Amino acid sequence: xxxxxxxxxxxxxxxxxxxxxxxxxxxxxxxxxxxxxxxxxxxxxxxxxxxxxxxxxxxxxxxxxxxxxxxxxxxxxxxxxxxxxxxxxxxxxxxxxxxxxxxxxxxxxxxxxxxxxxxxxxxxxxxxxxxxxxxxxxxxxxxxxxxxxxxxxxxxxxxxxxxxxxxxxxxxxxxxxxxxxxxxxxxxxxxxxxxxxxxxxxxxxxxxxxxxxxxxxxxxxxxxxxxxxxxxxxxxxxxxxxxxxxxxxxxxxxxxxxxxxxxxxxxxxxxxxxxxxxxxxxxxxxxxxxxxxxxxxxxxxxxxxxxxxxxxxxxx
Numbered sequence: 001x002x003x004x005x006x007x008x009x010x011x012x013x014x015x016x017x018x019x020x021x022x023x024x025x026x027x028x029x030x031x032x033x034x035x036x037x038x039x040x041x042x043x044x045x046x047x048x049x050x051x052x053x054x055x056x057x058x059x060x061x062x063x064x065x066x067x068x069x070x071x072x073x074x075x076x077x078x079x080x081x082x083x084x085x086x087x088x089x090x091x092x093x094x095x096x097x098x099x100x101x102x103x104x105x106x107x108x109x110x111x112x113x114x115x116x117x118x119x120x121x122x123x124x125x126x127x128x129x130x131x132x133x134x135x136x137x138x139x140x141x142x143x144x145x146x147x148x149x150x151x152x153x154x155x156x157x158x159x160x161x162x163x164x165x166x167x168x169x170x171x172x173x174x175x176x177x178x179x180x181x182x183x184x185x186x187x188x189x190x191x192x193x194x195x196x197x198x199x200x201x202x203x204x205x206x207x208x209x210x211x212x213x214x215x216x217x218x219x220x221x222x223x224x225x226x227x228x229x230x231x232x233x234x235x236x237x238x239x240x241x242x243x244x245x246x247x248x249x250x251x252x253x254x255x256x257x258x259x260x261x262x263x264x265x266x267x268x269x270x271x272x273x274x275x276x277x278x279x280x281x282x283x284x285x286x287x288x289x290x291x292x293x294x295x296x297x298x299x300x301x302x303x304x305x306x307x308x309x310x311x312x313x314x315x316x
Contacts, residue, residue: 005248006259009241014266016237017093018274023230024084030221032081035231037209037216037223039077042235044206046242047199056192058199063207065184066200069177072170073201074208076163083159086148089271090279091133094290095160097264100297101126102168107175118300126293132286198242264291
């Protein structure tokens with residue numbers, strides 16, 4: 001069954017990326033905030049459901065203890081939703097998924113960890129791919145600057161990179177919070193520490209959703225939750241994929257992880273089919289390099305902890 005859950009997770013998260021993009025409409029000024037609200041509502045409901053059905057006691061102080069990690073993930077996701085309004089999913093998603101490579105570099109710099117030569121080569125492939133995409137964005141055939149203006153075009157293209165950096169920081173901090181010897185979380189055990197961290201993250205997301213709802217109400221932004229079909233579907237897919245991920249990794253994580261990392265490929269294919277995104281051959285080539293590097297890292301490293309960071313917390 002673990003293989004079925006692995007395939008399900010990959011497809012569900014690929015669908016989530018598709019509906020995120022559909023919900024992030026360029027002409028809707030606050031669409032990125034509305035998506036954040038939808039995700040926060042669904043995650044909050046999921047957290048409440050888990051607390052009511054599982055046999056454990058949740059310490060509310062963990063909301064505060066885990067706040068630095070939660071904010072990294074939530075802010076990175078909000079920035080990603082903003083960038084989706086203007087950047088093709090085929091470009092933004094592979095760039096965002098380089099957060100794992102960035103987390104690896106943070107571990108090398110600050111934790112003095114070492115990685116093998118093949119991992120170094122995979123990271124270099126990712127870097128070459130990103131540099132190539134960036135060069136074509138600024139010197140190629142793209143007319144984004146003509147459509148959006150120079151400033152907004154630069155800001156929009158920077159969003160996937162901001163996501164990757166902030167998400168990598170959150171993943172790096174998670175190394176401490178999910179280790180029983182260094183965790184700041186209260187009243188946790190080896191068996192439920194991941195669950196406690198995830199509940200803290202989801203409840204924080206729900207609180208942020210309420211704050212954003214109040215902000216939009218003050219600004220007079222029209223937002224009727226039942227009418228946000230694409231945004232709600234994306235949020236449900238995000239949470240459903242998180243559920244199936246646990247079962248996939250509990251069966252055979254070393255094999256499941258590299259398969260799930262192909263969610264980037266699924267997202268690219270779905271964007272091409274349903275969103276009719278068209279890129280140049282050179283853009284596809286450099287994006288292919290990024291995907292090869294990401295999949296290579298997942299396969300080379302092979303352990304669950306590293307792959308956790310390859311995906312980024314917003315996909316778990």
